[in-house]
Structures are given as C-alpha cells and as structure tokens.
Amino acid sequence: MRGISLTVHTAPEHLSRTDCFLLGMRGIFSLPSFILMLSFVGFAAFTAEAGIPVGQVIFMTGMVWALPAKVILVGSMLSGTHLAAAFLAVTLSSVRMMPMVASLVPEMRTRRTPTWLLLLLSHFIAITAWVFAMERIHAVPRAGRVAFFAGFGITLTTVNTALVGLAYGAVTTFPPLVSGCLFFLTPVYFLTSIWVSARHRVVHFALGAGLVLGGVFAAVAPEYDILLAGLLGGTLAWWGERTARAKGERQG
Amino acid sequence: MSFDGLWPYIYIAVAGWLATDIWRWLGVVAGNRVDENSALINWVRAVATALVAAVIAKMILFPTGALESSPVALRLAAVLFGAACFFLAGRRQIAGIAGAIAFLAAGLALTGP
Incomplete structure (x- = not known):
C-alpha cells in the first residue's frame, strides 16, 4: 500500500498549483498519515491521564507539532521545570529539524519561491511529513512541489490538532497490549518508509x-x-x- | 506547575514553539544555500537520516509508557521479524509493519503483564 497512486506515470505534466495542493491534501488518506493519527490518539490519552487541560494540549499540538518535542515539553510541565531548562531540553531534541528541512528545501523550491513562504511552511515539517515528502515529492512537477507540500502539511497538522481535541475526552485508557502496539507502529513505519523512499x-x-x-x-x-x-x-x-x-x- | 491562567500558554509558546521552530527556520536558511546535487547536500541528507534513525532506535530500545516493562528481546525480535517479512514480500511496507506488530502482539499476549 503506497497511499495515493501518484507516480511520474500517472501525474499529468500540466498540473496547476491548485491541483498539486489538492493532491497533497489527499495524502491525509495515506498509510503514514493514518499511523500518525493513531499516535496522536495515544498522545491525547497520555496527556488526559497526566491531567494537562485540553486547551493546552490542542494549543501545543498546533504550535509545536513535532511529537517527540511535545512529549519532552509535557514531561517538563509535569515536573515543574524552569522555563529556561525546558527550552533547552526541547530545543536539543529539535536540532534534527534543521538538516531535515535543509535536505527538503532544495528538492521543493524553484528559483522564484519566496523565502517567507518556505519559512512559514517549514513549521509543518516533522518526521511524518518529511518522510512522506522525501518519498513522493520528486514525482510532482517542480513548479507544484511547494503547493503539494503545503496541501499535505497544513491538512495533516489541522486534522491532528482537531483529532487530539476530540480524542482527549473520548479515549478511556486502552489495555496495555493495544497501547503498546499503537506505540510500536511509529518506529516500524518510519523504518520501512525510509528504506523504500531512499533514492x-x-x-x-x-x-x-x-x-x-x-x-x-x-x-x-x-x-x-x-x-x-x-x-x-x-x-x-x-x-x-x-x-x-x-x-x-x-x-x- | 499550575495549569491555570495564561502562564502555561506562554510556557508552551517559548519552551515548545520557539524552541522547535528556530531549527526549522535555520533549516530553510541553510537549505536555500545548498545545491540539490552537491556533496554537501549528501552529507546533510545522511545526517538527517541518521538523526531520525536514532529517534527510531530510542523508541525501540528505551520506550516510554505501555512498552516500558516489555522485554527488550521481544521488541528486537519483532523488528527483525518485520524486516524479514518486508524483504520476503518484495519490500512491501505493509508486510513489514503487519509482521512486526503481529509478532509484538503475540509476544505481549504470551509474556503478558
């Protein structure tokens, strides 16, 4: 299962930017996005159990986005860590964003892509969006790649932010076998994705x-x-x- | 800390949002300067991949939550079984994922908490 069936063979040459954006949005119905949603249901259960108010959980999902950084942030909030120490811990876990973004930018920009747009869109990059984009973006005509990423990234973040709000109240504690398997999906999915997407x-x-x-x-x-x-x-x-x-x- | 008022939101904005987005912005600045086919981008690509791989290794070897008490040998065996399924099925992602999860679920049911 490779999610959307967009390949160099099926993608017409003359896709407009809107087409590319919509094609990116369709990525929400893909294996990677499905697995990430399961992880966010797990995250909602974790924060609900920890007693963090739902407004703050929704806020951090949209603002921080990267799941490992949020797990560290929640840990800091729970133990009452000083703001500066929490900043240091989260920022150290997020240094990896820099090479991830730096390796994706040359693949998606054109000479005319404004830097402010890339700065804005970089917010939507975390492991799932990066793996997804590295795997599929080269099949999209270059002029539409920024729109393709925007369609996927913005949709993925918005849907998961809403999902966390919905799941927070709905999720009762899973049996350990189920939550264990939910947790394990993420590393296994990342492993296979990186292997198949490597060019x-x-x-x-x-x-x-x-x-x-x-x-x-x-x-x-x-x-x-x-x-x-x-x-x-x-x-x-x-x-x-x-x-x-x-x-x-x-x-x- | 108290979860009332505006303070938690400021805390999340500074220690969460700013601490993460700074690196994304620096990535855009760096990525704007490298050529797609240079030796440098190959190195950047390798470092980015190794960083993600390190996160994966940590999730498998030192998980938090429900898997924390499960035997490490079971988690490693599940990954190896998934890898075998992945390659035997002609590098099909779904085979690798289903294999690893099924192995883990069976192992958890047998060793059970």
Missing part, C-alpha cells in the same frame, strides 16, 4: 549507522544521544559511501 545509497548507510549509534548513545549519553548519533552516524555513512564509491570507480 541514494547513502541513506541506507545512514539508516544503519543511526540505528546502531542511536542505541549506543541512548545508553551512554541519553541527554545528547540523538544529536551525537545523528552527526557522527551521518558523517560516517557519508564518508563510508564516498570511500566505497571511489574504490568501485577505481576497480571498474
């Missing part, structure tokens, strides 16, 4: 290096694990792939 060998190298180093640093240096594993694992993968390619060229 460069370096992505497979980086996936392996990040998984191994992520596990190691989570045990050794849990405060900075994501950052360390990302920088070191990514650099190792990049260097390893370059070396392998140079060797292959010399032998070939």
Whole structure:
C-alpha cells in the first residue's frame, strides 16, 4: 500500500498549483498519515491521564507539532521545570529539524519561491511529513512541489490538532497490549518508509549507522544521544559511501 | 506547575514553539544555500537520516509508557521479524509493519503483564 497512486506515470505534466495542493491534501488518506493519527490518539490519552487541560494540549499540538518535542515539553510541565531548562531540553531534541528541512528545501523550491513562504511552511515539517515528502515529492512537477507540500502539511497538522481535541475526552485508557502496539507502529513505519523512499545509497548507510549509534548513545549519553548519533552516524555513512564509491570507480 | 491562567500558554509558546521552530527556520536558511546535487547536500541528507534513525532506535530500545516493562528481546525480535517479512514480500511496507506488530502482539499476549 503506497497511499495515493501518484507516480511520474500517472501525474499529468500540466498540473496547476491548485491541483498539486489538492493532491497533497489527499495524502491525509495515506498509510503514514493514518499511523500518525493513531499516535496522536495515544498522545491525547497520555496527556488526559497526566491531567494537562485540553486547551493546552490542542494549543501545543498546533504550535509545536513535532511529537517527540511535545512529549519532552509535557514531561517538563509535569515536573515543574524552569522555563529556561525546558527550552533547552526541547530545543536539543529539535536540532534534527534543521538538516531535515535543509535536505527538503532544495528538492521543493524553484528559483522564484519566496523565502517567507518556505519559512512559514517549514513549521509543518516533522518526521511524518518529511518522510512522506522525501518519498513522493520528486514525482510532482517542480513548479507544484511547494503547493503539494503545503496541501499535505497544513491538512495533516489541522486534522491532528482537531483529532487530539476530540480524542482527549473520548479515549478511556486502552489495555496495555493495544497501547503498546499503537506505540510500536511509529518506529516500524518510519523504518520501512525510509528504506523504500531512499533514492541514494547513502541513506541506507545512514539508516544503519543511526540505528546502531542511536542505541549506543541512548545508553551512554541519553541527554545528547540523538544529536551525537545523528552527526557522527551521518558523517560516517557519508564518508563510508564516498570511500566505497571511489574504490568501485577505481576497480571498474 | 499550575495549569491555570495564561502562564502555561506562554510556557508552551517559548519552551515548545520557539524552541522547535528556530531549527526549522535555520533549516530553510541553510537549505536555500545548498545545491540539490552537491556533496554537501549528501552529507546533510545522511545526517538527517541518521538523526531520525536514532529517534527510531530510542523508541525501540528505551520506550516510554505501555512498552516500558516489555522485554527488550521481544521488541528486537519483532523488528527483525518485520524486516524479514518486508524483504520476503518484495519490500512491501505493509508486510513489514503487519509482521512486526503481529509478532509484538503475540509476544505481549504470551509474556503478558
């Protein structure tokens, strides 16, 4: 199941920006967005149980958007952490946004795309939207890529913000087996998505290096694990792939 | 902290929204300067992928909530079983996901809390 059946073969050459925006909106009926919605139902149950008022939960879903950052924010609110310390913890978990956005921007902008529009749309980037866009955006004509991402990103955030509000009151505590499986959907979905969407060998190298180093640093240096594993694992993968390619060229 | 009044909203806006969006904005600024086919973008792509992979590893090895008390060997075995299903089915995402979740559900039911 690959969600919407948009490929280079089925997408007409002359899609208008509106068509691309609507095509992006249709992404709400895709496997990635379905899995993210299940995760947000889980998040609503978690915050309801923790006693955070529903208005604040809806507000943070729209404003922060990235799920790992919100989990850390809720943790800080519950333990009454000082504002500056909470900012530091959340900001460290969000550094990964920078390379994620930086790798997507060159794929979707044209020479005439205004920077303010990219700044505005960057808010809708989190892991799901990034994986979705990296997987499908190259099948969209370049002139419509920004509109395509806007259609998907804005719809995904709006729907999930509303969903959190609805689920907050409705969700009674799930049996542990169900909530365990709900939680596990997210990492497994990310793994398979990154594998199928990789158009460069370096992505497979980086996936392996990040998984191994992520596990190691989570045990050794849990405060900075994501950052360390990302920088070191990514650099190792990049260097390893370059070396392998140079060797292959010399032998070939 | 108290969840009354305006303070929680200010707290969320500063420690949540600003703390996250700063990096997205810096990403736009950085991404505007790199060429799609340069060696630099390959490195940026690799670092971004490794960062997401590290988040995945942490979710599998050190989960919070309902899975916290489940055996780590079960979670790892579920991922490996899912990977086997994924590749045997010709890299079909749904096969990998269904395989991993079914394995985990069966394991949780057997080891049960």
